[in-house]
Amino acid sequence: MTNLPTFDRHRRLRHTSAIRDLVRETHLHIADLVYPMFVVEGEKIKQEVPSMPGVYQLSIDLLTEEIDELDQLGIQAVILFGVPNEKDAEGTGAFSDNGIVQQATRVIKAQKPSMLVIADTCLCEYTSHGHCGVIHEHDVDNDASLELLAKTAVSQVKAGADIIAPSNMMDGFVTAIRSALDVAGFTQIPIMSYAVKYASSFYGPFRDAADSTPQFGDRKTYQMDPANRLEALREAKSDVAEGADFLIVKPALSYLDIVRDVRNNFDLPIVAYNVSGEYAMVKAAAQNGWIDEKALVMEKLLSMKRAGADLIITYFAKDAAKWLATTK
Template identity: 60%
Template sequence: MNFDRHRRLRNHPGIRAMVRETRLSTDQLMLPLFVKHGEGRDAVDAMPGVEHLSIDALRREIHELSELGVRSVLLFGLPHTKDDLSSEAYAEEGIVQKAIRAIKEENKEIAVATDVCLCAYNPAGHCGIVRGEEIVNDESLSLLAKTARSHAQAGADLIAPSDMMDGRVAAIREALDQASYQSIPILSYSVKYASAYYGPFREAAHSAPSFGDRRSYQMDPANVREAFREAESDLAEGADMLMVKPAMPYLDVVRALKERYDVPLAAYHVSGEYAMIKAAAQRGWVDEEAIVMETMTSLTRAGADILITYFTKDVARILQR
């Protein structure tokens, strides 16, 4: 009897490892961090293991990440106060600006990406300037650009606009170039869906909208052709890298963008995805380590070059074994 014996390459763990098609590396990992004024650490209830970090706590976190071989972080800030113009987003002594400088003092080799958005900095909790109940696009661009420039001045290595205002990549690129930051790349949240998976993040970032939702500027989860239009606009405006957010429910989008655009692609494994795995693992319903590694492998297999995940430290420890 003649038939294929596929199991020959599966019988031994060494052989399985030898022929594995998709491989993970700590170089792919980017850890989102939430930084706050004051002292100590505050737990985020909806995201077990995630904390709000003071600058001192952030320094210790960077030391731990360095030992794990993690080479990049993504910063989100919790401001002292919020106002209609999101002033602390671009203040010289804003929390993100302080955090960037602290990280660079601890380890200059850590690549610091900064989330550029206004939602955490204004009382309406929306990603642009609010007039009445309208999130206005063009007026928001100057503040987003100002925020990006302030991050670059503080020492950021990578600017990551997440607001989904039209034209924000062009505005940010122009602002950076005019301030002699031509070498700083932009990782655009190009394909950011209006997703139910963001719920726990809004607790972590103190950024829940005070009215309405974000469907007028974030993408409809039913659309994929729209993702191409968003990506093409951002690349034309000066983006160097693209992102799909969330990750797991949009693996088809990750794959489609990877096949179409020859630029680095990030997948953001978001708070809801993280929280669901944590909740199931705490109940003993899933093997957390196994499901996390399978998830990260699937994102890489789909085409993600960069994995933005709250499981970064866990994955790094596993890869060190």
């Protein structure tokens, strides 16, 4: 074929695998991954979450094996969720010095001091009503909840938590927690704020895993409307002003536009939370043979990095770490 008109030859940079690797713009690293763990009371408990294949509720005595596996895979950070046996109206187990997350943190830090322990700071797993704060006249009392959340954060850090991750979406929670940590002498402890957390339908499997389904109503008075975009920037701006050190966007996959918005507007580390429903859908499709699980998972994790995330909280962390290790 001769006398072709002039046009761009974009395919030159896709011609071989080596060239594609050379010009790849976005990279996923094992160090980008944070693995969520659900810790329960009791002994010798390893119970698979029915809606989350491969994810388990673990008793504290089995944490050693799990941390060894994560360490061997190169995963450097976990985020802990506690599932207590007893609950009450104020979620007192959340800020007990012998609470389930506090116990788990001490065990992990004793075994592997370099493993970063991120403590989810909320009350929903500990309250008998399943909401993220104190109930007053059938609604969550924002300001009364702040004091309990601050007590929880201090208790978690005393147990050895390296980072506090408040997920409650109360107004002013970063200010309350930052002040409490500073007064307690923990000025060096960062806050990984759930700055942008939507009232999403993608949380269903998590509520199975954490036993945190609300006993009445829903969380729409404190979590964000999925239709709103500018509100995300207002929420993040408040948390930055109050002293947040990381900003989480949750969920991730259906909110990549929000991840990019937050990335474009703030210079703090951005964390994408690849949530339970996103995990469960992929696992279900993979078990039915409808998708290539490895290819799909790696593509969606890369999409989160491309959107602007620095870190990803994901139940696929162990799988992704194995796949990344085999492609070196």
